Amino acid sequence: MIKLTIDGKQLEVFEDTSILKAAEKAGIWIPTMCHCDYIEPYGVCRLCSVEVVKGKRSRIVTACNYPVREGLTVRTNSERVKWIRKIIMELMLSRWPNVPAVKEMAEQLGISKPRFESKEKDEAEDACILCGMCVNVCNDLVGKGVLGFSKMGIEREVVLPYNERSEECIACGACAYVCPTKHIKVKSLEYERGAIQDWSLASKTAIYVPTMQAVPRVPTIDEASCINKQTGGCKACQTYCEPGAINYDMKDEEIEVEVGQILITTGYQLMDLTKMPQFGYGRLDNVYSSLDFEHMLNSTGPTNGTIQCKDGSVPRAVGIIHCIGSRDENYHKYCSRVCCMYALKFAHLIKDRTTAEVYQFYIDMRAFGKGYEEFYKRLLDEGVNMIRGKVGEVTECRVDGEKPFLKVACEDTLIGKFREIPLDMVILCPAIESNADSSDLKKIFSISQSPDKFFLERHPKLDPMSTMTDGIFIAGCAQGPKDIPDSVAQASGAAAKILSLISVGEVAVDPIKAEIVEERCSGCRICNNLCPYGAISYIDEKKISFINDMLCKGCGTCVAACPSSVITGKGFTDAQIMAEIEGLLAI
Amino acid sequence: MAYRTYLMVCAGTGCVANNSMKIKEKLEDELLKRGIHNEVSVVTTGCNGFCAAGPLMVVQPDGVFYQLLKESDIPLLVEEHFIKGRPVKKLMYTPPKEKSSIPKMSDIPFFANQTLIALKNRGLIDPEKIDEYIARGGYEALAKVLTTMTSEEVIKEIKDSGLRGRGGGGFPTGIKWETCKRMEADTRYVICNADEGDPGAFMDRSIIESDPHAVLEGMCIGAFAIGASDGYIYIRNEYPIALQRLQVAIKQAREYGLLGKNIFGTDFSFDVRIVRGAGAFVCGESTALMASIEGKPGEPRAKYVHTVEKGLHDKPTCLNNVETWANVAQIITRGASWFSSIGTGDVSEDAWGGSKGTKVFSLSGKVNNTGLIEVPMGISLRQIIYDIGGGIKDGKKFKAVQTGGPSGGFIPESLLDLPVDYEELTRVGSMMGSGGMVVTDEDNCMVEMAKYFLSFTQAESCGKCIPCREGTKRMLDILEKITTGEGTEEDLVLLEELSYMVVDSSLCALGGSAPNPVLTTLKYFRDEYETHVRDKKCPAHCCKALIKYSIDPNICVEKGHGCGVCSKSCPDGAIIGESKQVHYIDLMKCGKCGICYDSCKFNAIYIE
Structure with a gap:
């Protein structure tokens, strides 16, 4: 501990404390304009100049980076100090007269009008005052070093290398956060096409809440974009989390759980719209997927729920195109089932929130559920334009003096004409697909896929939630496109099936099983992959194959296939069969 | 092979710029032609110091000094001096306002009033030959230090000598070394600051150009004293000759085992790396210099934690200027008491109590003898300007002298008897600085x-x-x-x-x-x-906006008869007047270039 005196107050602080921190502890305010707690003091604004007295001599030092020393006497408000601060503020005011942070500080120090005229005057309210905090944060805290100073003396400025957008910048926004004048702005990439990442229209920080409806609603750290994970630096969240809930060492982990039954509800993915370039997704402004639009409608979304074009204007006409990739010979032959109804919901919300004209481009209207047809009727009454026919393409048109608009070319089969509709916004309803990795799942669980890649149920009518493998159940869109009520119903049914087995406690199985004579098994593993029920596995330690009695259906495939003839049906050995035959013949 | 005569041709930057290398070639040609090339040898040396007299040459062992040489002078010179034995008077130095020339270098006041320590070998050795340095007692000090002294003894010797930082700050070198040594660290560094950025200052450059080994030896001794094994020389890339000579010197020293592992067979190992600076003035500041070596932007940081505690790569670092390092070996060889006998004050109690040894200045501006000088501390500014500098050019009146480079203060005539001393110079508002000295006369505003x-x-x-x-x-x-x-x-x-x-x-x-x-x-x-x-007037007639040129009509007509030279030479066409008539200056057009003023032979044009 070190004893020192600041403005007559005696105090004791730890070694390596700066005068600024010590003064803070003593409740003495020292002005600063280039200091923040989480970076090394830079000492350039010189506003924190204080007088350090040693014997009869005194000298001016900066409080932010002067380490305390035993017996130090500090004056933070002497005439000399006030005079220095006054001139510094005059210099700053003459250069940046309109920056609020500078004006506030000047006011606090009682300075109104500078005596200097600056030739380099910058009258912007968000002018850069060269405090260097952004540069230091990027260098020292983030560890990226994207920002730096260029030029010397009065021409000094903060720049990105070569004044170009840096590849190194991870858009963490730390620089913008520390900037006292809001000179640095993180350019929003949310509407820049290509930057949209599957589920999100908005850029997100490394710490985020997956969805606002998530349960439990807690933030998570995105390892791919967390600065600490990339550079080992930052740790700003740890510094600021008061309960100390941040733990960088937590890892994603694989947990093994032993279970008796499994319900697969892996859902679906939306078709990649860039596969159908004629609709302009990713290429034209204001062409959105239904999910993008859903995000826009969300009150916590990027536009706070207002429906707007990329330039911020309210669309005058919106087109909703159904069956993008569904009911299409080239992509998916099946109907995705949910699009018609959510398209109608969109139309309703657009009508509700804007004055835009809404066009629905559909092939057939499939409002099959409870209350759906009524909703469709209501929409017709609301004045939604229904155009029955497939859309050929979406193009962008530019007319001099007007903002560009989109044009949808389609065939109207009801009036038998080819039509071109001008629109400000187009929403595409992509097909529901089975997940890209569903084939992997199929292998893991030894279940089947129907030709449309969705998991195959045991029986389409009588047992739509079981699979051919006992104990493996499916529900929701993993089984086939369906809406929420249907998914819930199917999942409930599957859950009931599972529970019924659990409540019995014991499972009665068919006695007809295959059996391996362990001593004679050569471990060739031919049977392993042949078993349609995944009942045969290989035991590494014994180097033999093993049949799980619970899974085996006694089909006999392995019996026939075993080259060593060591697999037999229990109760159906060759000898037994021969004996039976002999017995029969003897009669 | 021994020669009877050695011609020491200055190859400092100033003389090289004035064609001294051509002179050297011409000399060699001429000696060959005359068949005396086996008797007379031509040696290129580092800066001699008397730059105003360049290209120059000193004939050894006679010590005859020839100045302002031209290629056409060489045949005569060789014929007269080296064949017939008659030194050529017209090529010798003649003090201003005097008639007879001074043949011997040592008699010329410019040299006679100097004391050479850092520049001991200037003009006497070929800087690119380590043998010549060793022949003049080089690396003796290093041998003495490594074989007979402890690091504490070395530090004590330097402390006792009263040597202070020659880069300008004047921090006592011994104390700096001692503090650096005291810090606990696994690695320490020594740095030689050769980033000489002051306009018109060339002390460091000349020392390296004329005696690079003196700097290396000093660094070696310093490294031994503080316990460093790595050294850096931070030198401006704009100093090509100095850089090249340093590279040669380091190479030779390594070959001789004077740098590298186990120097003189002891446990001490030390090597030096050259870092080239890109020419930012601020990189001469120690923390900015270290940042620059580390590859960071050359910006200074607060020195509340000194570089001897946390310097290069946050390790204790001892940084000294070229001239400081060049003094070290001499102090070891000749002893602290010899060094501290030169100069002012007393440093036995207080290290800041006096200025000891010598200081190298580059004397420039309105003095007759511009060049590089080394003077004992305590010499008065008047002695420097009038005795060594030969007084003010063209008999003008002295106005002020600025010491310490671009950030030094101007010292007026009333303070000319001020001794050269760190504290004295600071007291009057100037500083020792790295040793620039610019003299101004009455024509300077x-x-x-x-x-x-x-x-x-x-x-x-x-x-x-x-x-x-x-x-x-x-x-x-x-x-x-x-x-x-x-x-x-x-x-x-x-x-x-x-x-x-x-x-x-x-x-x-x-x-x-x-x-x-x-x-x-x-x-x-x-x-x-x-x-x-x-x-709204400029007394020295320098500030263009505050002066105007006028023609005295009487002189113009009576003496000059309206000659019209001014009108022809005026680039702005601002002078009007018929031939043989009075001329006038159109002030609206006049660009105040002063060409008319210089061109009027009758002094009819005057400045208001």
């Missing part, structure tokens, strides 16, 4: 001079801290106002206030000293400022 030097420091400010970046620029704006006749009395007050504030609160010594020229001129030549502000 002090406001203009202050503005000139401030414009340099302002442009070289790195821009990191507000006082230096904004403050110096505002000061320069005010000076600009004053020199263009728009200044007010309030501006003078503001200028002074701003200057003091920049000195007080800047981050590094650049800002802390940049206002010195302004403050000293305000102090000693305030009347000049006031004339600019009140009367």
Whole structure:
């Protein structure tokens, strides 16, 4: 501990404390304009100049980076100090007269009008005052070093290398956060096409809440974009989390759980719209997927729920195109089932929130559920334009003096004409697909896929939630496109099936099983992959194959296939069969 | 092979720029032609110092000094001196206002009044030959240190000598070494600061050019004393000759085992690396220099934690200037008491109590003998300017001398008897600096001079801290106002206030000293400022906006008969007048270039 005196107050602080921190502890305010707690003091604004007295001599030092020393006497408000601060503020005011942070500080120090005229005057309210905090944060805290100073003396400025957008910048926004004048702005990439990442229209920080409806609603750290994970630096969240809930060492982990039954509800993915370039997704402004639009409608979304074009204007006409990739010979032959109804919901919300004209481009209207047809009727009454026919393409048109608009070319089969509709916004309803990795799942669980890649149920009518493998159940869109009520119903049914087995406690199985004579098994593993029920596995330690009695259906495939003839049906050995035959013949 | 005569041709940058290498070739040709090339040898040396007299040559062992040589002089010189034995008087140095020339170098006042320590070998050895350095006692000190002394003894010797930093700060070198040694660390560094950025200063360059091994030996000794095994020389890339000679010297020293592992068979290992600076003035500041070596932007940091504690790569680092290092070996060889017998004050109690040894200055400006000089501390400025410098050019009146480079202060005539001493120079508002010395005469406007030097420091400010970046620029704006006749009395007050504030609160010594020229001129030549502000006149006729050229009609007609030379030479076409008639200057057109003033043979044109 070190004893020192600041403005007559005696105090004791730890070694390596700066005068600024010590003064803070003593409740003495020292002005600063280039200091923040989480970076090394830079000492350039010189506003924190204080007088350090040693014997009869005194000298001016900066409080932010002067380490305390035993017996130090500090004056933070002497005439000399006030005079220095006054001139510094005059210099700053003459250069940046309109920056609020500078004006506030000047006011606090009682300075109104500078005596200097600056030739380099910058009258912007968000002018850069060269405090260097952004540069230091990027260098020292983030560890990226994207920002730096260029030029010397009065021409000094903060720049990105070569004044170009840096590849190194991870858009963490730390620089913008520390900037006292809001000179640095993180350019929003949310509407820049290509930057949209599957589920999100908005850029997100490394710490985020997956969805606002998530349960439990807690933030998570995105390892791919967390600065600490990339550079080992930052740790700003740890510094600021008061309960100390941040733990960088937590890892994603694989947990093994032993279970008796499994319900697969892996859902679906939306078709990649860039596969159908004629609709302009990713290429034209204001062409959105239904999910993008859903995000826009969300009150916590990027536009706070207002429906707007990329330039911020309210669309005058919106087109909703159904069956993008569904009911299409080239992509998916099946109907995705949910699009018609959510398209109608969109139309309703657009009508509700804007004055835009809404066009629905559909092939057939499939409002099959409870209350759906009524909703469709209501929409017709609301004045939604229904155009029955497939859309050929979406193009962008530019007319001099007007903002560009989109044009949808389609065939109207009801009036038998080819039509071109001008629109400000187009929403595409992509097909529901089975997940890209569903084939992997199929292998893991030894279940089947129907030709449309969705998991195959045991029986389409009588047992739509079981699979051919006992104990493996499916529900929701993993089984086939369906809406929420249907998914819930199917999942409930599957859950009931599972529970019924659990409540019995014991499972009665068919006695007809295959059996391996362990001593004679050569471990060739031919049977392993042949078993349609995944009942045969290989035991590494014994180097033999093993049949799980619970899974085996006694089909006999392995019996026939075993080259060593060591697999037999229990109760159906060759000898037994021969004996039976002999017995029969003897009669 | 021994020669009867050695011709020491100066190959310092100044002489090389004045064609001394051609002179050397011509000499060799001529000696060959005359068949005496086996008797007379031509040697290229580092800077001799008397740059005003270059290209120059010293004949050894006679010590005859030849100056301002031209290629056409060589045949005569060889014929007369080296064949017939008659030194050529017309090529020798003749002091101003005197008739007879001085043949011997040692008799020339420029040399006679100097004391050489750091420049001991200048002009006497070929800097690219380590053997010549060793022959003059080189590396003796290193041998002595490594074989007979402990590091504590070395430090004590340096402390006792009273050697202080020659880069300008004047920090006692021994104390610096001692502190550095005391710090606990696994690695320590020594650095030689050869980033000489002052305009018109060339001490460090000349030392390296004429005696690079002296610097290396000094660094070696320093490294041994503090326990370092790595050294850096930070040198400007604009010094190609110095850089090349350093590279040669390091290579030779390594070959001789004087750098590298187990020097002199001891456990001590040390090697030096050269780092080339890109020419930013601020990189001469120690922390900025270290940042630059580390590959970071060359910006200074606060030195509340000294570099001897946390310097290069946060390790204890001992940084000294070229000249400081060059003094070290001499102190070891000849002893601390010899060194401390030269100079002022007493350093036995207080290390800051005096200035010991010598100081190298580059003397420039309005003196007759410009060049590089090494003088004992305590010599008066008057002696330097009048005895060594040979007085003011063209018999003009002395006005002020600026010491310490662009951020040094101006010292007026009333203080000319001031001894050269760190504290004395600081007391009058100037500084020792790295050793620039610019002499001004009555034709120099002090406001203009202050503005000139401030414009340099302002442009070289790195821009990191507000006082230096904004403050110096505002000061320069005010000076600009004053020199263009728009200044007010309030501006003078503001200028002074701003200057003091920049000195007080800047981050590094650049800002802390940049206002010195302004403050000293305000102090000693305030009347000049006031004339600019009140009367809108420049007494020295320098500030263009405040002067006007006029033609005296009487002289023009009576003496010059309206010759019209002025009118023909005027680039602006501003002079009107018929032949044989009075000429007039159209002030609206006049660009104030002064060509007419210089061209009028009758002095009919005068400045108001």
